[in-house]
Amino acid sequence: xxxxxxxxxxxxxxxxxxxxxxxxxxxxxxxxxxxxxxxxxxxxxxxxxxxxxxxxxxxxxxxxxxxxxxxxxxxxxxxxxxxxxxxxxxxxxxxxxxxxxxxxxxxxxxxxxxxxxxxxxxxxxxxxxxxxxxxxxxxxxxxxxxxxxxxxxxxxxxxxxxxxxxxxxxxxxxxxxxxxxxxxxxxxxxxxxxxxxxxxxxxxxxxxxxxxxxxxxxxxxxxxxxxxxxxxxxxxxxxxxxxxxxxxxxxxxxxxxxxxxxxxxxxxxxxxxxxxxxxxxxxxxxxxxxxxxxxxxxxxxxxxxxxxxxxxxxxxxxxxxxxxxxxxxxxxxxxxxxxxxxxxxxxxxxxxxxxxxxxxxxxxxxxxxxxxxxxxxxxxxxxxxxx
Amino acid sequence: xxxxxxxxxxxxxxxxxxxxxxxxxxxxxxxxxxxxxxxxxxxxxxxxxxxxxxxxxxxxxxxxxxxxxxxxxxxxxxxxxxxx
Ligand SMILES: Cc1cc2nc3c(=O)[nH]c(=O)nc-3n(C[C@H](O)[C@H](O)[C@H](O)COP(=O)(O)OP(=O)(O)OC[C@H]3O[C@@H](n4cnc5c(N)ncnc54)[C@H](O)[C@@H]3O)c2cc1C
Numbered sequence: 001x002x003x004x005x006x007x008x009x010x011x012x013x014x015x016x017x018x019x020x021x022x023x024x025x026x027x028x029x030x031x032x033x034x035x036x037x038x039x040x041x042x043x044x045x046x047x048x049x050x051x052x053x054x055x056x057x058x059x060x061x062x063x064x065x066x067x068x069x070x071x072x073x074x075x076x077x078x079x080x081x082x083x084x085x086x087x088x089x090x091x092x093x094x095x096x097x098x099x100x101x102x103x104x105x106x107x108x109x110x111x112x113x114x115x116x117x118x119x120x121x122x123x124x125x126x127x128x129x130x131x132x133x134x135x136x137x138x139x140x141x142x143x144x145x146x147x148x149x150x151x152x153x154x155x156x157x158x159x160x161x162x163x164x165x166x167x168x169x170x171x172x173x174x175x176x177x178x179x180x181x182x183x184x185x186x187x188x189x190x191x192x193x194x195x196x197x198x199x200x201x202x203x204x205x206x207x208x209x210x211x212x213x214x215x216x217x218x219x220x221x222x223x224x225x226x227x228x229x230x231x232x233x234x235x236x237x238x239x240x241x242x243x244x245x246x247x248x249x250x251x252x253x254x255x256x257x258x259x260x261x262x263x264x265x266x267x268x269x270x271x272x273x274x275x276x277x278x279x280x281x282x283x284x285x286x287x288x289x290x291x292x293x294x295x296x297x298x299x300x301x302x303x304x305x306x307x308x309x310x311x312x313x314x315x316x317x318x319x320x321x322x323x324x325x326x327x328x329x330x331x332x333x334x335x336x337x338x339x340x341x342x343x344x345x346x347x348x349x350x351x352x353x354x355x356x357x358x359x360x361x362x363x364x365x366x367x368x369x370x371x372x373x374x375x376x377x378x379x380x381x382x383x384x385x386x387x
Numbered sequence: 388x389x390x391x392x393x394x395x396x397x398x399x400x401x402x403x404x405x406x407x408x409x410x411x412x413x414x415x416x417x418x419x420x421x422x423x424x425x426x427x428x429x430x431x432x433x434x435x436x437x438x439x440x441x442x443x444x445x446x447x448x449x450x451x452x453x454x455x456x457x458x459x460x461x462x463x464x465x466x467x468x469x470x471x
Binding site: 127 | 403419420421422423424428431445447448449
């Protein structure tokens, strides 16, 4: 087993111990995140020259998958952190401030949160109302951030905002705000059906006197296209694949138990299990193909910003999120009441509640509408083994 | 021939640029003026229709639509190759 796999397993063991309580109490998965820090997994994506391990997206996806099987809150916190780090690694190399931030993330295992969602805008990542208000060398920012996962537990937040108060809503930048540079006033509590431990509360975020160097100079449109879209959809998908795999594992264990009770006959659930396993494999293929395609495009800005690439990633998200819900529901159908009840070896309630967030986490309809627009101009004719 | 004023006329049909299409210079970054991915697709369709061209996949990116000058150069190159 690779050292990364071993380190991941140790974190997963700790995360599993607390997962039910994290869910029930809707509390931050503090033990799992402490374990991620102890295993130094928060910095793996940071380039080696800044003290990280230059881990690629597939390595990170593997960790998301492993954690997704045991504690979705810990898995999502890790995924969202790495999505933010991906933007720093891809777009921060030409800024001294962001390079030293990367070194700090690796050294001090800082946890990074994300604020894109805004009151009045919802999940439309590519528009902001709030704006960077520069005054000399510093700026201020006030954002009605209606969802910031683990906002109260993060060491820094990367937030989207309009470039300046005159800029159109689509002309955005990404700013890094350290915990001691902001005040967060909670405006709504994250008391939800599932994904409860992500503690995705709403806040009024106010930042004052932040040095302008903390604004990434690249337009956020390019950051979104070249790093965030891919890392979000691929890492979220890996978490959801973890949840679906967990559910199928439970269904399989249940069917095998039934088979052992009545040797010589195939239990009725076995056929449904075959269907669920079939769909799980198709889901895995979709996630892996997306990861491979992304890794092939790495460093090729034209490829990463092409319409075909965006359509492919959008399809990964909408397909995988819908499949994940379907697979967990199928597993529940196979296991029956033992899955519906809490506290049995086959309980699926938490998995079902958590996975229901997948199609909503940037609404699939919003993503499909975006794909529909892109399909008006995409050209066909790719090869089987290419895009 | 591809004229800057014709491109400006097409820009007026793009919701987010309608108000400023007359004022943007040839070098202004259209994305900073409010062009978004939806608008750039609509712009591309309008250019394809007007000049009877097709944008190949490798030109379907943000850069091709970033300024009036680049749009003019790109469309000019495509009309030449379509005529050849
Ligand atoms: C577990 C979890 C963690 C999250 N963490 C964060 C975080 O850390 N930071 C952050 O910024 N955000 C976070 N979010 C929020 C997320 O990024 C989206 O903003 C959010 O899921 C969208 O919420 P919404 O359904 O209220 O909003 P909207 O996007 O406004 O959608 C509402 C509904 O309207 C419809 N709709 C709206 N617009 C369109 C359209 N153009 N086309 C078609 N249908 C449309 C859809 O049916 C949609 O369901 C998180 C969400 C979840 C579930």
